[in-house]
Amino acid sequence: MAKKKPKLAVWKFASCDGCQLSLLDCEDELLALAEEIEIANFPEASRAFIKGPYDLSLVEGSITTPHDAERIHKIRRSSKFLVTIGACATAGGIQALRNFKDVNEFISIVYANPSYIDTLQKSTAIADHVRVDFELRGCPINKAQLLEVISAYLNKRKPVTPAHSVCMDCKRKGIVCVMVSKGDPCLGPVTHAGCDALCPSYNRGCFGCYGPKEIPNTSALSKEFKRLGKTNEEIKLAFRSFNGYAEPFRKESEAHEE
Amino acid sequence: MDKPSVIDKEDLNKLIAKLNQQGYKTIGPTIRGEAIVYDRISSIEDLPEGWTDEQGPGHYRIKKRNDKALFGFNVSPHSWKQFLHPPEKKLWTAEKNGSSFKIIPEELENPKFAFIGVRSCELHAIAIQDKVFIQGPHIDSVYQINRKDLFTVAVNCGQAGGTCFCVSMQTGPKVNSEFDLALTEVLEKDKHYFVVETGSDRAQSIIENLDLRTAENQELKIAEEIIDNTAQNMGRFLDTEGIKETLFENLEHPRWEEVANRCLSCANCTMACPTCFCSTVEDVTDITGDHAERWQKWDSCFTMDFTYIHGGHVRNSTKSQYRQWMTHKLASWIDQFDSSGCVGCGRCITWCPVGIDLTEEVAAIRKSDKTKIDNI
Incomplete structure (x- = not known):
C-alpha cells in the first residue's frame, strides 16, 4: 500500500498573494512536491478543496479584520504544523503602517461608505493570535527557502534558514x-x-x-x-x-x- | 637567491603570459564597480592602473592617482581567502539506497592559482591559514588542493593605507615571509619599472626566460626608500606589548559593553578578515529525501547559531561575541597557533559599517587597564 501523503494547505489573510505565488513559482519542483505531499487547499493553484485536518499549513497575510481573527483559530485547530510565510504573516506587513495612525481616519478618507468597513485598529502577525511552529521571513519569501522549509518538514529535520545579517x-x-x-x-x-x-x-x-x-x-x-x-x-x-x-x-x- | 633584477612595466605581461602558459590561473587586483577587487586577470590591462584607494574606519573609496601606478593602492575588500578557503563549498552528496545511503565525495580539482599583487600582510595571513588548515592534525582537503601549487607574486607596498598597521604586527610592509616573486613598483619621471626579488626555484626558472637585467644599486636603494617610507606612514598603530595578558586580565572591562553598543554583530569584520577561518556545516535534502548534500560555509563568531549547543547559546550577547572575537584574534590565538591572528591589514576597520577600530579598542582597554589601575 502506498504511504499516506501528508496534507498541505495554503491559507490567505491580508496580503498581496506574492508569498503563495512563490509556491506556484516552484515550477520545476511542483511535480516532485505533489508526489510527496497532498495539496489539499491552495486556492491560487486550484479550486479543489480537501477537508482537514492538515499536516502542514502555510499561512500568508496578517490579521486585519474581526472575521480573520476568528478564522485563524479554526485554521490553527485543523493544522498539525503551522508555518507563517512572509512579512505580513510574521510582522503585520506593509499594511501594519496603519498601526502608527488612526485607521478610522483612513477609512473615512478612502471609502465612500465607511459603514461597510469592518476592520481592526491594527494589522498584526499570526503569532500574535495563535501558536506558530515556524516563521519564514521575506517580502516576498524566497522560493528556495520555502522549498527548504517543506523539505525539512517532510524529512523531519530543522530548516536551514539562518537568522544572521x-x-x-x-x-x-x-x-x-x-x-x-x-x-x-x-x-x-x-x-x-x-x-x-x-x-x-x-x-x-x-x-x-x-x-x-x-x-x-x-x-x-x-x-x-x-x-x-x-x-x-x-x-x-x-x-x-x-x-x-x-x-x-x-x-x-x-x-x-x- | 640571486641579486634582484628589474622588469619594465610592459614586461610584466610576459610574466603573466608565462604563468598562464604553465597552466596557472592568474588572479590579481582589478576594478569592479567602485572597488579594487581580486579576480581573474589575463594581462596588465586588467590591473587598476592609475587608481588608488582611500581607507578609513567604515570608509572606502577609489580615486584616480596622478600617475600610472599598477599597484598604487592598499588591500582589496575581500582577501585571497575567498580563493583558498572558498565561502561555500559542497563537501559531499548522499544518495539513498533502500534503507542505507551512499556518500559520494566531491571531486577536487587543483586550480593552480597564481596570485599577482599579494601584500606582505596577506602572505602572513596565508601562512596563518596554512597552519590552521594543513599543518595541524586535521587537514582541510579543499584548502590543501587550492593551496598546493599556489604561486605568489608579492608586491611591497608603496604606500600605507589609512587603516594599515602591519608595522605593529611585524608583517610588512616589506615582504618578509615565503613568496615566489616580490616586486617593488618604482615610478620615476620617465621610468616605470619593478625591482624583482626571487624567492623560489620555480620562480627563478620562470624569470630566467624573461631576459631581465640585474638591478643597479641605485635602483635597489630607491626601492628600499619606497618601502621605508610606507613603514613610516602607517595609518594605525597597535601596541602588542603583553597584549595577551592585558586582554585576558580585562575580560570584565567596561569597554566591552561600550563597544557592544556600537557593534552591529553583522559579522563583516570576520568575513573580511584574511585569517578568520570559522565555518559551519549545513545539511540539506531535496523534497524526496533521496538526495542530500553537505555544504561548508563561512561562519562567524558573531552569529547566535555559532555557539548554539544543547540548552542554549554559549555567547548570547554582542558584548560576549565581540570580546570573543578580539581576544581570540589578538590573545588566545597566540596560545593556539604560536602567532597573533592579526596581520594588521586593517580590513576589519575599513569594512565595519560603523567603523569600529580594533586598534582603538585595544588602546581604550590599555588606557584604563583594570589590573594596572588596581595595583596603583
Whole structure:
C-alpha cells in the first residue's frame, strides 16, 4: 500500500498573494512536491478543496479584520504544523503602517461608505493570535527557502534558514559593501538573511524585506545613517516598511519620530 | 637567491603570459564597480592602473592617482581567502539506497592559482591559514588542493593605507615571509619599472626566460626608500606589548559593553578578515529525501547559531561575541597557533559599517587597564 501523503494547505489573510505565488513559482519542483505531499487547499493553484485536518499549513497575510481573527483559530485547530510565510504573516506587513495612525481616519478618507468597513485598529502577525511552529521571513519569501522549509518538514529535520545579517551573504558572494564603498545607507547589518543579498547584488542598499535579524543593533546603525547625512524622518521611513511593525524596527522608527 | 633584477612595466605581461602558459590561473587586483577587487586577470590591462584607494574606519573609496601606478593602492575588500578557503563549498552528496545511503565525495580539482599583487600582510595571513588548515592534525582537503601549487607574486607596498598597521604586527610592509616573486613598483619621471626579488626555484626558472637585467644599486636603494617610507606612514598603530595578558586580565572591562553598543554583530569584520577561518556545516535534502548534500560555509563568531549547543547559546550577547572575537584574534590565538591572528591589514576597520577600530579598542582597554589601575 502506498504511504499516506501528508496534507498541505495554503491559507490567505491580508496580503498581496506574492508569498503563495512563490509556491506556484516552484515550477520545476511542483511535480516532485505533489508526489510527496497532498495539496489539499491552495486556492491560487486550484479550486479543489480537501477537508482537514492538515499536516502542514502555510499561512500568508496578517490579521486585519474581526472575521480573520476568528478564522485563524479554526485554521490553527485543523493544522498539525503551522508555518507563517512572509512579512505580513510574521510582522503585520506593509499594511501594519496603519498601526502608527488612526485607521478610522483612513477609512473615512478612502471609502465612500465607511459603514461597510469592518476592520481592526491594527494589522498584526499570526503569532500574535495563535501558536506558530515556524516563521519564514521575506517580502516576498524566497522560493528556495520555502522549498527548504517543506523539505525539512517532510524529512523531519530543522530548516536551514539562518537568522544572521544580510552582510554575511554579501561577503560570501564577494559583493563590495555599498555602505562602506559608496556611503549608501543599507539595512543589511540589522536584517535577517534569506534573500541572498538581492539588493546589494544590484549595487543598492538593503530595504530590510526579511525583517530584523537576531540581536539587531538598530540604534547603532541609525547613528551611522545620521553620519551619512540622513534625517530623522528618512531614518524613520527606512525602518518603517514591510517589516515596520516587527518590534526592533518599530521601536527604532518610533525613536526617530519628530 | 640571486641579486634582484628589474622588469619594465610592459614586461610584466610576459610574466603573466608565462604563468598562464604553465597552466596557472592568474588572479590579481582589478576594478569592479567602485572597488579594487581580486579576480581573474589575463594581462596588465586588467590591473587598476592609475587608481588608488582611500581607507578609513567604515570608509572606502577609489580615486584616480596622478600617475600610472599598477599597484598604487592598499588591500582589496575581500582577501585571497575567498580563493583558498572558498565561502561555500559542497563537501559531499548522499544518495539513498533502500534503507542505507551512499556518500559520494566531491571531486577536487587543483586550480593552480597564481596570485599577482599579494601584500606582505596577506602572505602572513596565508601562512596563518596554512597552519590552521594543513599543518595541524586535521587537514582541510579543499584548502590543501587550492593551496598546493599556489604561486605568489608579492608586491611591497608603496604606500600605507589609512587603516594599515602591519608595522605593529611585524608583517610588512616589506615582504618578509615565503613568496615566489616580490616586486617593488618604482615610478620615476620617465621610468616605470619593478625591482624583482626571487624567492623560489620555480620562480627563478620562470624569470630566467624573461631576459631581465640585474638591478643597479641605485635602483635597489630607491626601492628600499619606497618601502621605508610606507613603514613610516602607517595609518594605525597597535601596541602588542603583553597584549595577551592585558586582554585576558580585562575580560570584565567596561569597554566591552561600550563597544557592544556600537557593534552591529553583522559579522563583516570576520568575513573580511584574511585569517578568520570559522565555518559551519549545513545539511540539506531535496523534497524526496533521496538526495542530500553537505555544504561548508563561512561562519562567524558573531552569529547566535555559532555557539548554539544543547540548552542554549554559549555567547548570547554582542558584548560576549565581540570580546570573543578580539581576544581570540589578538590573545588566545597566540596560545593556539604560536602567532597573533592579526596581520594588521586593517580590513576589519575599513569594512565595519560603523567603523569600529580594533586598534582603538585595544588602546581604550590599555588606557584604563583594570589590573594596572588596581595595583596603583
